[in-house]
Amino acid sequence: MENQAQLVSDLREKFLQKLDEEGPPDPSGFHPADIARIKNQDDWLRRFLEHNDFRLEDSLKMLWETCEWRKKFGTNDITLENLRRDYLEDGVCFSYGQDKDGRKLFIVKSKLHVKGSREFPELQRCIVYWFERLEREGNGNQISLFFDMAEAGLSNMDMEFTKYLIGLFKNYYPNYLNLIIIFEMPWVLNAAFKIIKSWLPAKAIPKIKFVNKSNLKEYVDPNIALKSWGGKSEYTFTFVPEEQINLNTSNGKVDNNKKVHFAENSPMSEQPSSTFGDQQKNEESMLAIEPELLVFRKEGNEVMGTISLKNITSDKCLSYKIKTTSPEKFRVRPSTGILMPSQQCVVTVVLQPGFSLRGLLQNDRFLVMCLPMTDAKMSPQELTDFWKSVGKGAEEHRLVCREGSLDNIEILKSSASYSSMSSGVANDRSLEGLFSKISRLEDRHNKLYNEILALKRMLLVSVILIVLLSICICYILRIDIRNSLEQESHGMYDCDVQDIHN
Incomplete structure (x- = not known):
């Protein structure tokens, strides 16, 4: 055990020494979480040694390549x-x-x-x-x-x-x-x-x-x-x-809060939703959003959705800002802006090229925030600085996404609104389950279709093989018959010759 502990210490020391002398392959460095594991978790380093039969150099090589792969693959950032x-x-x-x-x-x-x-x-x-x-x-x-x-x-x-x-x-x-x-x-x-x-x-x-x-x-x-x-x-x-498995807290109560990370690494606590958009609707709301569901449709070469933002106050100037859980997938135009009292604007959200529409949007969320402001003539840069400087207290509206090709989307929205009045949280979860089932049915349909095509190909190959086999059999029988006739003819000829000699 003492020898293993020393090897773990040596592996840690050699890795950190190599990191200081050579630097990481990626200019941005290894992920901080992996460096923290190397510095603090003996068990993780021991696994590298056990995997390589306690060969120190092989373990160091594997540890280095693992950290390199984890950084490149984004392992620590998968959610x-x-x-x-x-x-x-x-x-x-x-x-x-x-x-x-x-x-x-x-x-x-x-x-x-x-x-x-x-x-x-x-x-x-x-x-x-x-x-x-x-x-x-x-x-x-x-x-x-x-x-x-x-x-x-x-x-x-x-x-x-x-x-x-x-x-x-x-x-x-x-x-x-x-x-x-x-x-x-x-x-x-x-x-x-x-x-x-x-x-x-x-x-x-x-x-x-x-x-x-x-x-x-x-x-x-x-x-x-x-x-x-x-x-x-x-x-x-x-x-x-994973977070639902450990819902019970130390006092036995259930914590239903779920962390959702929006763009700019800003974690927001998302409460269980009771409507499509999980809006914060109360008597003091300043911003109205229509519709409450961000529906994406294909228009020309782009897949996009639109929402309308309206300042429903009569005496306040509002600034709004829109964030998303997947900034790499979406382009929001405009993502920030100013609304005068009773003013309305339309925001367009475009799905970036390279991302699939079907089945992708169910997990994506948008957060629309607004705050009252005194200066309505801020430049875009001043508006950006304004949102960087503000703390908590912004009014928040959360939107989920759906594909617009579903013919019954309006029926689902109506059903959701009705159910939210009677069943609350259960509505959104059941709706999520419905879309999940639709996605799985489509996958199974595609699988069955591919299997049918494979069976058709196999049937065609079988028919071709049977035809070829039949031709071969007929050819072989024909040769056998011809050989038999020739042998019989030669036998009769030999008998006739023998009779003549006699």
Whole structure:
């Protein structure tokens, strides 16, 4: 133990020394959170040493490359607000239960994934989100990778996806893998898994366990195993945000506040919403927003939405400012401005090129703030400085986004307004669930469509093969018949010759 403690100290010292002498590869430096872990968390450094069999130089190299990757990938900055929420909710990857070693299971449900059906960079970010979340929940303990391959076929075998998973364990999450449990792997995928095994280091090969319903109990308790695995658990996956798992505070009360980070790194506390926009409507409201839901539609080559802001006071000059949780996705025109008493203006929000409309907007939020001001003739720079100088106290209105192609958007809005009067918080959550279900149905529709196309191609190939086989058989039979006739003809000729000689 003393030797391990000394190695941890040496690894820390060598890393910090290299950082001082060479500097980080990125001019902006490594992420401060990772540097803090290196300085303060012995357990994290010990994992690098254990992963590399306590070889100090190899551990230093891996630690350096891990910090470089985390900075470049933005690992520490991944939140639910900048992820594809529909990817997290569709159940391809999720965490449930634990193995018999007490390690959390990270489950990959193969039959729900088809190569190319999802944007791979976004899928990578979702995987890293789960790895980081499980590290936090398990205090850095190992996890077991569980491939649920029941009912999976060749179309579900994504080698790039699997290689990425293995690469995370191998290169950036040291000593993090307990077991690789492969449940009911179809025989047609045997060749693929031989390739996958070649990507693993030699000491990881024994961690692979091929199981079925009869022997899964050796690695997962039957009370934890799902019924589809032959176990007793009736668990059905539903994505639960990480902050909702730890809602109970020390006094046993539930804290429903949720942090949402808007542009300019300004965290705002978002209360559970009772209407579409979660507006702060009271007798002292100064700003009115129409509509309460930011709806995006395609107009020409742009995808945009508009909102109308109105100063509903008769004696106050207002300044407004608009922030978003995803500044990289949206362009707001204008994002700040001044409204005279009773004045109204229209703000346009444009979705930046390169971002997909469908399924993307459900997690995005906009914050509209306003404050009374005395000088109505501020320049744009003075207005920017004004908002930098003000503290708390601004009136806030929160807006959620939706895609405008949904024909029943007005019905949903009316239903939401009615339900908000009777059920409050439950309304917005049920609406979010409805849009999530629509997104999942679209994904499944696309999957079924792709599978039907694959079946049609296979049927066409089968028909062609049958025709070719029939032609070959006819050709072979024809040759056999002709050879038989020729042999019979030669035999008769030989008999005639013999009779003549006699």
